[in-house]
Amino acid sequence: MSYISSEKLAEDAKQAWEELTKRTEPLKPKDRMAIPAQEMPSQDPAIRRTNMKEVALGYTPEQAKLEAERCLQCKTAPCIAGCPVGIDIPGFIQAIADDNNQKAIDILKESSLLPAVCGRVCPQETQCQAPCTVGKVLKSVDKAVSIGRLERYVADWERENGLIETPAIKPETGKKVGIIGTGPAGLTVAADLRREGHHVVLFEAFHKPGGVMIYGIPEFRLPKAIVQKEIDVLTKMGCELKPNFVIGRTRKIQSLLDEDGFDALFIGTGAGLPRFMNIEGENLVGVYSANEYLTRANLMRAYEKDHADTPISDSKKVAVFGGGNVAMDAARTAVRLGAKEVHLIYRRTEVEMPARVEEVGHAKEEGVIFHLLENPKRILSDEQGWVRGIECLRYELGEPDDSGRRRPMAIEGSEFEIDLDTVIVAIGNDSNPLIRQTTPGLETNKWGNIVADENGKTSVERIYAGGDIVLGAATVILAMGEGRKAAAAMNEMLANS
Amino acid sequence: MSQILEKRQLSETVFLMRLDAPLIARERKAGQFIILQLCEDYGERIPLTVADADPEAGSITIIFQAVGKTTQQMALMNVGDEIAALVGPLGSPTHIENFGTVVCIGGGIGIAPLHPIAQAMKAAGNKVIIIMGARNKELIILEDEMRAIADELIICTDDGSYGRKCLVTEPLKELCEQSPKPDLAVAIGPPIMMKFCAETTRPYKVPTQVSLNTIMVDGTGMCGGCRVTVGDETKFVCVDGPEFDGHLVDFDNMMNRLNFFKKQEDHACKIGLHGGSKK
Ligand code: FES
Numbered sequence: 001m002s003y004i005s006s007e008k009l010a011e012d013a014k015q016a017w018e019e020l021t022k023r024t025e026p027l028k029p030k031d032r033m034a035i036p037a038q039e040m041p042s043q044d045p046a047i048r049r050t051n052m053k054e055v056a057l058g059y060t061p062e063q064a065k066l067e068a069e070r071c072l073q074c075k076t077a078p079c080i081a082g083c084p085v086g087i088d089i090p091g092f093i094q095a096i097a098d099d100n101n102q103k104a105i106d107i108l109k110e111s112s113l114l115p116a117v118c119g120r121v122c123p124q125e126t127q128c129q130a131p132c133t134v135g136k137v138l139k140s141v142d143k144a145v146s147i148g149r150l151e152r153y154v155a156d157w158e159r160e161n162g163l164i165e166t167p168a169i170k171p172e173t174g175k176k177v178g179i180i181g182t183g184p185a186g187l188t189v190a191a192d193l194r195r196e197g198h199h200v201v202l203f204e205a206f207h208k209p210g211g212v213m214i215y216g217i218p219e220f221r222l223p224k225a226i227v228q229k230e231i232d233v234l235t236k237m238g239c240e241l242k243p244n245f246v247i248g249r250t251r252k253i254q255s256l257l258d259e260d261g262f263d264a265l266f267i268g269t270g271a272g273l274p275r276f277m278n279i280e281g282e283n284l285v286g287v288y289s290a291n292e293y294l295t296r297a298n299l300m301r302a303y304e305k306d307h308a309d310t311p312i313s314d315s316k317k318v319a320v321f322g323g324g325n326v327a328m329d330a331a332r333t334a335v336r337l338g339a340k341e342v343h344l345i346y347r348r349t350e351v352e353m354p355a356r357v358e359e360v361g362h363a364k365e366e367g368v369i370f371h372l373l374e375n376p377k378r379i380l381s382d383e384q385g386w387v388r389g390i391e392c393l394r395y396e397l398g399e400p401d402d403s404g405r406r407r408p409m410a411i412e413g414s415e416f417e418i419d420l421d422t423v424i425v426a427i428g429n430d431s432n433p434l435i436r437q438t439t440p441g442l443e444t445n446k447w448g449n450i451v452a453d454e455n456g457k458t459s460v461e462r463i464y465a466g467g468d469i470v471l472g473a474a475t476v477i478l479a480m481g482e483g484r485k486a487a488a489a490m491n492e493m494l495a496n497s
Numbered sequence: 498m499s500q501i502l503e504k505r506q507l508s509e510t511v512f513l514m515r516l517d518a519p520l521i522a523r524e525r526k527a528g529q530f531i532i533l534q535l536c537e538d539y540g541e542r543i544p545l546t547v548a549d550a551d552p553e554a555g556s557i558t559i560i561f562q563a564v565g566k567t568t569q570q571m572a573l574m575n576v577g578d579e580i581a582a583l584v585g586p587l588g589s590p591t592h593i594e595n596f597g598t599v600v601c602i603g604g605g606i607g608i609a610p611l612h613p614i615a616q617a618m619k620a621a622g623n624k625v626i627i628i629m630g631a632r633n634k635e636l637i638i639l640e641d642e643m644r645a646i647a648d649e650l651i652i653c654t655d656d657g658s659y660g661r662k663c664l665v666t667e668p669l670k671e672l673c674e675q676s677p678k679p680d681l682a683v684a685i686g687p688p689i690m691m692k693f694c695a696e697t698t699r700p701y702k703v704p705t706q707v708s709l710n711t712i713m714v715d716g717t718g719m720c721g722g723c724r725v726t727v728g729d730e731t732k733f734v735c736v737d738g739p740e741f742d743g744h745l746v747d748f749d750n751m752m753n754r755l756n757f758f759k760k761q762e763d764h765a766c767k768i769g770l771h772g773g774s775k776k
Binding site: 273 | 520521524534536537538539540541542566567581582583584585586587714715716717718719720721722724725726731736747749750753754756757758760761
């Protein structure tokens with residue numbers, strides 16, 4: 001994928017749109033599929049390597065309409081089945097094509113509370129866009145209708161025109177609900193419960209709400225102002241926000257229910273316990289978890305070196321272990337913080353990488369060096385106990401394992417070294433034990449995730465849970481989907497109690 | 498936001514502050530700490546031990562040494578000023594029970610977090626022997642408070658300006674040699690002091706608890722920045738600690754990790770001192 005400037009993309013789209021509007025007879029499926037798939041305009045890689053601004057710039061109106069015209073409006077709508085929250089995708093796309101953005105956003109908001117976020121961070125190529133007929137016919141999921149980009153386009157249109165409305169609230173019920181954690185799951189539940197007229201209190205351990213959308217996902221992929229806007233809506237709706245409040249420490253779950261008058265609680269604390277590889281040298285100076293590296297850079301704003309008190313390494317040669325979105329975020333953050341060389345080390349191949357295709361593409365464009373089928377064996381120390389490099393092994397793919405992915409196997413004797421000053425471990429998270437340890441009776445599974453039924457109900461009366469703390473590490477949209485189900489069950493429970 | 502209710506200077510660089518924090522005061526137990534921040538956008542998050550708490554008044558007491566950017570700025574703040582963000586109580590509380598005889602060793606600013614632990618040990622029925630050490634007389638803090646708790650109080654200074662002229666490990670060794678030897682030692686102070694306390698008690702097999710103060714970000718187990726090597730395992734100080742078996746802690750690795758951001762911090766402190774606030 002070579003870089004095409006946003007000006008060129010805009011210009012091409014303008015022309016193509018003019019051509020299209022000249023036509024008098026209605027478009028046939030063949031015509032629709034002949035419309036060029038619209039690329040996402042983005043900042044020039046050479047420039048964006050040095051700034052934190054959002055990389056993807058969003059469609060122009062012509063691009064959006066062209067892309068919307070590519071949709072065949074299939075009666076079967078396979079895309080809807082691919083969406084974890086079941087958005088009426090053909091419906092909102094038709095509204096864009098009809099030049100009715102307001103209708104488009106209304107349709108989106110029936111199912112999704114955070115379209116500006118989901119349009120940016122959802123892995124559409126494995127969800128709604130995977131079964132898209134256009135992509136199937138053109139034999140490439142890259143050529144499917146860009147549902148995510150259209151979703152983002154509409155959400156941005158609403159926000160930039162100041163049209164975001166505070167949803168209507170039903171009469172106060174006098175019931176009080178606590179939401180623990182202010183990530184995607186928590187925010188979703190808060191909105192759905194508040195709409196029914198319940199008093200909602202949001203607890204956040206950090207000094208700022210937003211969870212992974214604020215501390216983890218970098219500004220260049222999801223601008224903080226967008227998340228803040230979503231949170232502003234909640235406060236306008238009358239949700240109460242309590243930052244600097246660690247449930248399990250500042251107050252225990254049981255006290256909230258027994259003494260503080262909460263009628264129900266939702267736990268959406270995410271999967272915040274970084275996993276390490278348990279290899280030699282992992283506690284050397286210069287080794288970070290991706291959580292720490294990204295939190296320093298994003299939430300604590302260490303990238304603004306002249307303002308922030310929170311330090312971060314002036315790394316020159318960095319290795320990131322892992323192949324997910326978090327690994328890409330960490331690698332691309334290191335690039336922006338001035339690293340000369342950033343190596344991404346992943347023991348399988350690009351096909352198995354869990355990261356979004358778009359992020360992998362962006363990382364490559366920004367000069368991240370991909371090491372596939374390689375895995376670190378140990379981290380090497382200098383005399384002072386600082387990282388000086390890693391020893392890696394080469395791998396090959398063997399038979400498929402339980403997950404259906406071919407199992408990577410080390411090639412014996414293939415050791416080699418890479419010189420480094422910083423290592424970032426981005427191989428995932430386990431569930432944080434704090435709530436589990438301080439809440440007797442709350443059932444968890446062997447991985448420490450809270451056990452909840454399909455409605456988010458846990459083993460303890462009046463306590464619900466959802467998002468990564470139940471699913472293990474998943475995605476924003478799945479967390480949101482879970483949140484919606486739990487909120488519906490909670491609303492029902494509260495109405496009947 | 499948390500208001501400063503009281504401020505006292507205990508020595509040239511050591512300050513005591515009482516902060517309005519009713520929720521933390523209510524839940525806090527000996528051995529726990531808080532994390533605070535002076536500016537929500539650009540401030541760093543630093544951990545400080547809770548030296549005391551008054552649940553009725555809804556206040557907690559912290560004692561800090563003005564050594565970094567944030568603590569130096571705090572030294573310039575006054576009663577009525579607000580701390581932008583304060584979260585806690587964090588960490589696991591100290592395990593308190595009647596062990597028999599407990600030696601509490603506090604070095605420098607470490608005397609502050611030791612105080613509530615000594616207090617709780619005493620309340621649990623232990624015989625409490627306290628050893629306090631500092632570079633000089635000036636830096637010995639909370640002497641009256643500790644004297645009120647201790648069955649025996651030993652003060653050591655490096656320069657001999659007060660008490661015995663020796664390191665805290667000297668009286669500690671003497672106590673270990675006595676019969677019966679202490680049932681537990683609790684050491685809090687600079688890492689190097691805790692390391693040598695652990696080395697001192699090791700041959701006598703006196704269980705020795707140390708309280709670690711590492712670099713932290715969130716304080717809830719989310720970042721792993723606070724991790725230390727204890728025995729063969731990696732532990733997170735903010736959730737698994739701050740107290741660990743001193744005979745198992747890899748102090749050399751811990752001290753290295755404390756220097757992670759030395760270069761950047763020296764830079765920040767200079768700006769902080771001479772350039773005023775960076776905001
Ligand atoms: S301070 Fe982040 S895990 Fe302990």
